[in-house]
Amino acid sequence: MEEKINKKISTESYKGVRDFYPQDMFVQNYIFKIMRKAAESFGYSEYGASILEPSDLYRAKTGDEIVNEQTYSFKDRGDREVTLRPEMTPTVARMVAAKKREFSFPLRWYSIPNLFRYEQPQKGRLREHWQLNADIFGIEEIEAEIEIISLARAIMKEFGLKDDNYEIRVNNRKIMNYMLENFLSLSPSESHAISKIIDKKDKMSGEDFTGKVRSAVGEESDKLLNLLHSKNLEEFISLLPEKARSHQGVLEIKELQERLAEIGIKNSVFSPTLMRGFDYYTGIVFEIFDTSLENRRAIFGGGRYDDLLNIFGAEKIPAVGFGMGDVMIRDILETYNLLPTYKPVAEIYICVLEEKYQNYANMLAQKLRADDINVAVDLSSRKIGDQIRYADKNLIPLVVCVGENEVKNEEFKVKNLKSGQESKLKAVEIAEFLKSLGS
């Protein structure tokens, strides 16, 4: 024997990414199907783009550090810096800005891109994931937020989630900025730092949070803490100084909640500690938050980003949008036992009793396919029992055996593997029969 030169290649997938075997792909397709259906029911059109973007696209917004350390970035053969897109918003902003003269606004767009980030994988966060992005461009008024949140809620509903499975947390960057910069007289960098602390409130103990706020804000911290602990908007407003009570940011939240309630969305909650990590948000921000004990995580997040398109030198184009990841929604559906049961694509399996009937079986399959039926034909010439067993193990619901009798009579016994029932049918009747099964 010669020594082995070839080293075996590992069958593991690349770190932090997933293989989708047919059963996984079935779930993935189900998730995408629901997302598409809901988005399109609101008149949103699907768009797409390459996963490769020039690194500058992200530098402009997020800074060198994130691009260098948290993205997949490399130089191509032409010495261009390239990044695997870590999010879709800059891409869609670029696309909209590029052709803004050609579009009549508002634009309602969605996409389900795969996104990459170079990070340590952990729960709910992998290196590659898919994320529904839905955005509306060109509406300055709160109508945009109402529509976007309605869409988010419609998706939850379509997945079978009930309103009391989650809450819609809302806040407004405008009032938060006002509060930090005017009411508490913090400098922009101080208020930026405190925003990050506020955003993490739920991740630390009450004392920790109080302590961190005190050391960051100083003597005014009690005022801030009281505001952040308000249970609802009324309490929050009552703690604001007189002249701030009718601040636009407050009015927007109030109107948003009222308008949502009017159209039947009653599970919105004002959440003064909701900030969202991104700096580009300029107004309302929101999150759909799973209230089950198992997850306690945001399923959706989004908000208004009126100034983002400015980086392309475009005139201001207001925008509201959100993202929803496939990893999170999978976890949620699992929690509430809402994952669909796997069904293979083949509806009928044709068993071949003797090798000489193989081509007859192929012809029968062709006829059925012409009637839009998904048919697989056995190729093994194995014993009939093994063929049926194969169909059964692969969850194919119906079996037709082709042998001497069938060829002679042109009639087929269609066997339902679940019930064991057989129906004698002509080839042309099979499509109708399938419809009657309602599969």
Next chain:
RNA sequence: GUGCCCAUAGUUUAGUGGUAAAACUUCGGUCUGUGGAUCCGAUGUCGAGAGUUCGAUUCUCUCUGGGCACCCCA
């Protein structure tokens, strides 16, 4: 990037300083013009590399991968 835990057939798990076992799955055979069965058999360089040792799957280190948390958050 940091820390903790983990790694044995395809899967779930036993087990030992003297090169491994069970169940299920898969594949092959057995039996039946109609299935989830029976019986027989096959499938592992114990994640990779190095070290300690007469001898390592077992002990040590490094790496890789997985899980969780931190960092960061899209």
